[in-house]
Amino acid sequence: MYLVFRLESETDQEVTYRFGGADHNLDRTLTINKADYTVTVADGKEDAMAVRTAGTAMTRHRQDGVWIKAGNFQA
Template sequence: MAINLLFRLKSETAQEVTYRFGQPDKMDRELTINKADYSVTVADGITDRLAVITAGKAMTRHRTDGVWVKSGSLQA
């Protein structure tokens, strides 16, 4: 199964960041990462591979650079 994932930072507050993610032509899902403990909430309640990859890429970048990435993608 091929993956073509795109995600973009939607909003950021002092407590959390929210990303839109999905297929490049249909980024219709959102997830929120709590900055204090890196807990993740997926808006539609479906914690699937795309949600895990999106959260993982954002959190890895933050842990490495101290920055919440503005956008990212994965093709596999």
């Protein structure tokens, strides 16, 4: 799996990330509710790419108090 993601938008209530695979076509989105960390994947596919994107963003936020701007993962 190869994953690339970036922060698309942030409001007081939520953050939205765009993400995709090796082609760097970030054509999928997910939104994380800041209050309770619930995740909504726009296309409804809660696959490994969506889980890794949300997990990385939430882990960084819990550690640093900041929503990560971009990242990647390869396995």
